[in-house]
Amino acid sequence: MELLKVACELNDVVDATMDQLWGGGLLLTSAGRAGTYNAMTIGWGLVGRLWRSPVFMVAVRPSRHTHRLIEETQEFVVNVPDDRLKDTVEYCGKVSGRDYDKIAEKGLTAEPGSHVRAPLIRECTAHYECRVIGASQVVPELMSGEVQQLYSAGNYHTLYYGAILSILTDR
Numbered sequence: 001m002e003l004l005k006v007a008c009e010l011n012d013v014v015d016a017t018m019d020q021l022w023g024g025g026l027l028l029t030s031a032g033r034a035g036t037y038n039a040m041t042i043g044w045g046l047v048g049r050l051w052r053s054p055v056f057m058v059a060v061r062p063s064r065h066t067h068r069l070i071e072e073t074q075e076f077v078v079n080v081p082d083d084r085l086k087d088t089v090e091y092c093g094k095v096s097g098r099d100y101d102k103i104a105e106k107g108l109t110a111e112p113g114s115h116v117r118a119p120l121i122r123e124c125t126a127h128y129e130c131r132v133i134g135a136s137q138v139v140p141e142l143m144s145g146e147v148q149q150l151y152s153a154g155n156y157h158t159l160y161y162g163a164i165l166s167i168l169t170d171r
């Protein structure tokens with residue numbers, strides 16, 4: 001079978017990643033222990049180097065279904081959509097995987113990853129396969145007033161630090 005995705009370097013995809021992060025958002029996928037998949041939109045995240053590893057840090061509120069799945073498997077994939085997936089990204093940022101199978105509803109193709117159980121969304125243009133190597137909680141007392149204002153309802157993000165195990169893009 002022809003491989004649709006190939007390994008690449010961070011430099012090949014980082015510009016597209018940042019464009020979407022600051023634009024409509026990226027799609028964070030996760031898998032449950034029972035093999036269920038989910039996708040949610042993220043607009044906050046960081047790519048860099050930490051603890052000797054290339055790391056993608058994502059910020060996930062405890063109320064998200066994704067939070068439960070990452071807690072279960074300690075893995076995730078960050079998928080980079082392009083503008084053709086605008087509606088899908090909006091949808092995945094509005095409804096919860098607790099109530100809907102968003103991947104099926106939007107006709108997305110979930111491909112097995114090679115390093116993690118969380119799926120790659122084939123229709124996206126780049127994918128970061130990540131294993132959680134650390135997590136921390138947003139602690140309100142340590143935040144500026146400006147940041148605290150973003151948490152009027154609590155639900156403080158968990159910051160998941162995912163070691164990037166592979167980066168894939170379209171052939």
Ligand SMILES: Cc1cc2nc3c(=O)[nH]c(=O)nc-3n(C[C@H](O)[C@H](O)[C@H](O)COP(=O)(O)O)c2cc1C
Nearest residue numbers: 040041042043044060061064065066093095096097
């Ligand atoms: C543009 C956009 C960016 C978002 N960024 C985040 C984020 O970085 N972290 C987060 O916890 N929720 C974020 N959300 C909200 C979740 O995507 C939304 O609550 C989603 O329905 C959660 O899905 P889940 O319950 O299936 O995990 C964002 C929503 C949108 C529309």
